[in-house]
Amino acid sequence: MxxxxxxxxxxxxxxxxxxxxxxxxxxxxxxxxxxxxxxxxxxxxxxxxxxxxxxxxxxxxxxxxxxxxxxxxxxxxxxxxxxxxxxxxxxxxxxxxxxxxxxxxxxxxxxxxxxxxxxxxxxxxxxxxxxxxxxxxxxxxxxxxxxxxxxxxxxxxxxxxxxxxxxxxxxxxxxxxxxxxxxxxxxxxxxxxxxxxxxxxxxxxxxxRAGEEMRDALDPWTGLHTVDSVNAWLGRQLADTVRLGLVVIRVPGLSDFVDVHGPSAAVHTENNIADVLRVHLRPVDRAARLNGDEFVLVLPGTSPQTTHAVADRVLGALRGLHDTYPYLPVIAEVRVQHTRDRPFDIGGLGARRAPVTPQRPYTLSGTFDEEEWATLISH
Structure with a gap:
């Protein structure tokens, strides 16, 4: 035939x-x-x-x-x-x-x-x-x-x-x-x-859209998604066919901005950071606040090159926030990872991240090493 x-x-x-x-x-x-x-x-x-x-x-x-x-x-x-x-x-x-x-x-x-x-x-x-x-x-x-x-x-x-x-x-x-x-x-x-x-x-x-309005929890200060809403969006039993690009952003001392610079300056700075993160999102992406100092971008289906490029653009934009009201310098660091691991808790990227040390720096477009990543997803 x-x-x-x-x-x-x-x-x-x-x-x-x-x-x-x-x-x-x-x-x-x-x-x-x-x-x-x-x-x-x-x-x-x-x-x-x-x-x-x-x-x-x-x-x-x-x-x-x-x-x-x-x-x-x-x-x-x-x-x-x-x-x-x-x-x-x-x-x-x-x-x-x-x-x-x-x-x-x-x-x-x-x-x-x-x-x-x-x-x-x-x-x-x-x-x-x-x-x-x-x-x-x-x-x-x-x-x-x-x-x-x-x-x-x-x-x-x-x-x-x-x-x-x-x-x-x-x-x-x-x-x-x-x-x-x-x-x-x-x-x-x-x-x-x-x-x-x-x-x-x-x-x-x-x-x-209707469901998002009802169920997606947002951080009250920045309007970004919370850890729980991103975990629900990812799904706990999702098959590992979709590769995830992750960009974890850390702004050391951000949680102390209220005490150091006052509540108004702190709120404006946090919203400026959130605006920078949102600019780089597609409709299918998510940006979430992990804790007082850390945020994450979840970029499904992106290549390593694209994810690193997003990380670099975000870092550059955050470092330029000193030109935007309230004109406070933002010292930001990022870490990048690609994974098919399922399930894992997005919150672990911040709360259970290994401490920064001279031997394990938290630097521009760095990548989680295997030991650190295994620790994060094992919780």
Missing amino acids: AFPNTEVRAGLLSKRTLVVASHAVERAALAGDRAEPAIVLALFQRLPYFLREAEVYRRIGALASVTVVGVVSDVRPDLPAGVTPVLLRSGEELAREWSVVVLTPTFGAYVVATDLEELDPGGSTLEASRLFQGRWAFRREEAYAEAVRLRDALGDRMPPDVRRRFDSVLNGITAPPAGEVERRAEAALRHLASQLVTARDATELSAS
């Missing part, structure tokens, strides 16, 4: 689009005839993402000839009966792939996308902002090609009996596809999915 070129419909996809498309493909699998041989193969990146759909795959596993699910894990997960787990290594290309393939002798559909590890700057939440390069379609020939590609990529990680049943379904696909019917049905489905994604995005954004 010929392997069609699917790149012509490849594009930048949001997580919302992938969720809608994946659910459509999964529902198509559930609508199949039990008597017709079927392959369902899905890559979920991390187990928490699969667990949200476990009931759907329990039903699929009871219908399909072969149901295979790949997740990044060191131990074999306990999946529903009829679902074969395949373990992926965190560093391999398949670990970045979000895929759902459904294939029968008369039907085929698929979603295939690669995690770009980038975020939509206009996104309102961390997970919803994730971006992928991918494609999806309801075309049997293309689904066949994706099934073969994934079978070969998984190799002997797929148990022999499962692979035999997989190949049996592939070998039974001999009739030509209903090309014109597929194209028309797919065009209608794409339009419907696009409208659904747009409507859900609008609803989610509205709900997110």
Whole structure:
């Protein structure tokens, strides 16, 4: 069977689009005839993402000839009966792939996308902002090609009996596809999915804004987020697919400004600092006050170079505050870190930070060393 070129419909996809498309493909699998041989193969990146759909795959596993699910894990997960787990290594290309393939002798559909590890700057939440390069379609020939590609990529990680049943379904696909019917049905489905994604995005954004007004706690002096609100926004059980750039800013003696310079000067200085931090935020970022002297910027999906550049710009702007009322010099220091560690307490970046010593300075665009970072996230 010929392997069609699917790149012509490849594009930048949001997580919302992938969720809608994946659910459509999964529902198509559930609508199949039990008597017709079927392959369902899905890559979920991390187990928490699969667990949200476990009931759907329990039903699929009871219908399909072969149901295979790949997740990044060191131990074999306990999946529903009829679902074969395949373990992926965190560093391999398949670990970045979000895929759902459904294939029968008369039907085929698929979603295939690669995690770009980038975020939509206009996104309102961390997970919803994730971006992928991918494609999806309801075309049997293309689904066949994706099934073969994934079978070969998984190799002997797929148990022999499962692979035999997989190949049996592939070998039974001999009739030509209903090309014109597929194209028309797919065009209608794409339009419907696009409208659904747009409507859900609008609803989610509205709900997110309303929720933020009610639940996001702000520091009363600066208007920045509190530690608790940032921890809630990050989520305690979030899968580690999103890299976080962290910039911790320390202004030694800031908590003593009230006593040294008076309450008015202290409040103005704190608000000037907060304004500097907010200037460098995208909608998906967060700035929080850790304690009297320290702040943090949480920058999801940023590269080390970008995070260090933000840290340098923030430091330069803070050092220039002596030209802004109340004209007090601000001596600021920053520390930078990139992490996929989950979960960890943002508050630990300040309250449990190792003390500054001549051997462990707190300097411009420095990076947390491994020992210090391990201490922070272990609490």
